[in-house]
Amino acid sequence: MRLRSALASHAPTAQEIGRAATLALHDELALSPKPGLVTPTDRGSHDDMDAHTFMRSLFALRGYFVRIAELGAAGAPFEALEQCGIAAEARMLAATGGINTHRGSIFMLGLLCASAGALAAQGCRPTPALLRQTLATCWGDALSVRALRPSKLPGGMAASRLGLRSASAEAALGFPTLFETAEPALRHARRRGLPTAQAHLDTLFAVISVLDDSNLAHRGGLEGLHFAQAAARDFLAAGGAAAPKGLQTSAAIGKEFVRRRLSPGGAADTLAAACWLERMG
Ligand SMILES: CC(C)(COP(=O)(O)OP(=O)(O)OC[C@H]1O[C@@H](n2cnc3c(N)ncnc32)[C@H](O[C@H]2O[C@H](COP(=O)(O)OP(=O)(O)OP(=O)(O)O)[C@@H](O)[C@H]2O)[C@@H]1O)[C@@H](O)C(=O)NCCC(=O)NCCS
Numbered sequence: 284m285r286l287r288s289a290l291a292s293h294a295p296t297a298q299e300i301g302r303a304a305t306l307a308l309h310d311e312l313a314l315s316p317k318p319g320l321v322t323p324t325d326r327g328s329h330d331d332m333d334a335h336t337f338m339r340s341l342f343a344l345r346g347y348f349v350r351i352a353e354l355g356a357a358g359a360p361f362e363a364l365e366q367c368g369i370a371a372e373a374r375m376l377a378a379t380g381g382i383n384t385h386r387g388s389i390f391m392l393g394l395l396c397a398s399a400g401a402l403a404a405q406g407c408r409p410t411p412a413l414l415r416q417t418l419a420t421c422w423g424d425a426l427s428v429r430a431l432r433p434s435k436l437p438g439g440m441a442a443s444r445l446g447l448r449s450a451s452a453e454a455a456l457g458f459p460t461l462f463e464t465a466e467p468a469l470r471h472a473r474r475r476g477l478p479t480a481q482a483h484l485d486t487l488f489a490v491i492s493v494l495d496d497s498n499l500a501h502r503g504g505l506e507g508l509h510f511a512q513a514a515a516r517d518f519l520a521a522g523g524a525a526a527p528k529g530l531q532t533s534a535a536i537g538k539e540f541v542r543r544r545l546s547p548g549g550a551a552d553t554l555a556a557a558c559w560l561e562r563m564g
């Protein structure tokens with residue numbers, strides 16, 4: 284077998300899996316402009332964090348993603364993943380001075396890295412279909428039980444109060460928004476030949492248009508969530524980032540998000556997870 288095809292077909296190591304997660308978090312942070320979210324030049328709807336906060340956070344998490352991939356490869360139970368995730372949250376909070384930058388990504392990307400580790404232990408590459416199947420097979424029951432537990436987080440409590448699908452519920456269903464909306468949107472944008480920033484922006488808006496983002500619900504209630512979802516649908520219906528006035532329209536939506544104090548943190552995490560899937564491809 285030629286070296287190139289052999290390298291292309293090898294299962295990734297825990298180091299490669301974890302490194303891709305750290306790079307994917309940077310892919311998301313680097314996207315600019317982004318509606319209501321932190322970018323290298325803008326705090327969006329946040330007074331308590333900026334790009335430096337996120338950089339300190341993602342550096343603090345680089346060992347976590349490798350470790351949780353190793354746990355997945357070792358067939359660890361959910362409780363071990365949970366303890367690893369909680370320890371990572373503590374390191375995130377220590378690095379950010381107590382600011383919650385990546386709690387959602389610690390959860391979503393952590394579970395994806397664990398699934399990729401479990402697949403690699405079988406010599407398999409982490410395709411979207413195999414990742415979703417592995418997540419359900421290895422930890423689906425525990426995730427379903429977790430989703431029934433009342434949330435202690437502002438977003439999760441808002442999601443529960445408003446009858447929305449929280450991050451835990453999304454995980455228990457095998458991250459449908461990631462695998463059925465974000466990954467296809469990014470793949471389609473690449474096939475259209477869009478440059479990376481436009482491909483990522485269209486993917487982010489595709490996620491905002493369908494996700495029960497508990498950050499939006501916590502900050503703006505159902506009205507705020509539905510406003511954001513409708514704005515995202517209209518943006519994509521008008522041609523998205525590649526439309527003649529795409530970037531101006533995106534900036535105008537961002538201005539209105541900031542006026543309403545809206546921040547789609549869950550959509551940002553889902554974009555990062557889609558970037559990770561692409562890097563693992
Ligand atoms: C695992 C948990 C985190 C799940 O708890 P819960 O189900 O209650 O989750 P949510 O509150 O619904 O969401 C938690 C974070 O996940 C992101 N998110 C939001 N909606 C969704 C969604 N529908 N699907 C997927 N992910 C979603 C979001 O995280 C991002 O936003 C945060 C930053 O934005 P900001 O507005 O600043 O957020 P806050 O600080 O909360 O608001 P302000 O005070 O500033 O106004 C940041 O976290 C981003 O990542 C949601 O915030 C929980 O059970 C848990 O912590 N478990 C322990 C760890 C564990 O079990 N790990 C398992 C193995 S890895």
Ligand SMILES: Nc1ncnc2[nH]cnc12
Nearest residue numbers: 312320321384548551552
């Ligand atoms: N860039 C960002 N801005 C605000 N919240 C986020 N959560 C994840 N990424 C984020």
